[in-house]
Amino acid sequence: MSTMDIAKKYVELCKTHQNHLIIETMFSPDIVSVEAGAPPGASAEVTGIKAVGEKSKTWMETHEVHSAKVEGPWPNGDKFIVRFTYDVTNKPSGQRFTMDEAALLTVAGDKIVREEFFYSMGG
């Protein structure tokens, strides 16, 4: 499959709220997930499909998604970029905010081997 084939499938699964299928069917077992930032004591980088799956599950459980916009993909070589604009409420704090970010995905052997999330930390 081309990077664009994989990118289109990724976007389709995001748009239809089947992110669990991305993890189960599109991620390499050794996937590396990199956040732009992390709370004190936490790591911005997580490795392995189990840890990445748990991170995703925790996020889903602690956030209510009111609406989601997924744009792209934009490919270049073995990478592609996707833009996310999510209107969400963080359940523990009750705070509603707009999640405005871009993701850079790297493909190898028809699997996603790296996901990097880009967003402002208020800087």
Added chain:
Amino acid sequence: MSTMDIAKKYVELCKTHQNHLIIETMFSPDIVSVEAGAPPGASAEVTGIKAVGEKSKTWMETHEVHSAKVEGPWPNGDKFIVRFTYDVTNKPSGQRFTMDEAALLTVAGDKIVREEFFYSMGG
């Protein structure tokens, strides 16, 4: 300067159509510029500020920009992403089209050392 400081300056110069100042003041002499694709015989990768400046100049001379939208920046570590939506006409062909792309910029020593343009090749 933080990546976000540099990213904000880059976006401001894009929005005010001062792209020549980006090349003159923000690029490393050894900048590498990578396109998602290139015409037969041409290289998708160009190295050095002189070659990248010439590529930019050629593009500006052969395209009329009717309107431009610049979104972002979204930072992560030493990188940031910017989205461009340009309504342009290619002067030699007379063809008007929407340039819908994302750029991934890499910063080192307060200079931009790599620019990668992500866009669909119709795949």
